[in-house]
Amino acid sequence: MVKFLFVVQSILLAIIGILFFVYPIQSLVNLTMICGILAIVAGIISIVKAFKVDRKGMFIFNGIVDILFGLILWFSPIYSSEVFVIFFGVWGLIRGISLLYGEFHYKTAGFNISTIYTILVIILSALVILYPVIALAFTPIIIGVYLILMAIFELYLCFTL
Secondary structure, X not given: OHHHHHHHHHHHHHHHHHHHHHOXXXXXXXXXXXXXXXXXXXXXXXXXXHOOOOOHHHHXXXXXXXXXXXXXXXXXXXXXXXXXHXXXXXXXXXXXXXXHHHHHHOOOOOOOHHHHHHHHHHHHHHHHHHXXXXXXXXXXXXXXXXXXXXXXXXXXXXXXX
């Protein structure tokens, strides 16, 4: 059942990422609300997964962050699209720091795909926060790449946990 949840979450994240590539300009406004709903669903799945794995705290925390991020996007799509870059950067940074903490806490940090992914998430998110105007121009591409990387990582976790 847990592997199925990882696969479902991975598929949802990949769908969001692909949508940002297919509709780069419209996605900033039109897909904000849809992304909010999908982020809420991904957050709920993360919380459900928490009851089936050892890293309960990390999955619950990330699930809550996903749900809060999703609610902001869903209920305020027009305003959210204007500051979407900052929301996305903060969301990614919080997730990345949480994942890095989990890497060290569970002694899995090292030169492996999980740690490399976590470091990439933190760097990408920090760049988005530090350079929001530049990031805005590349927002659909950045978000698409990030979400597809997240989907791949969730699939990786499916087979390693």
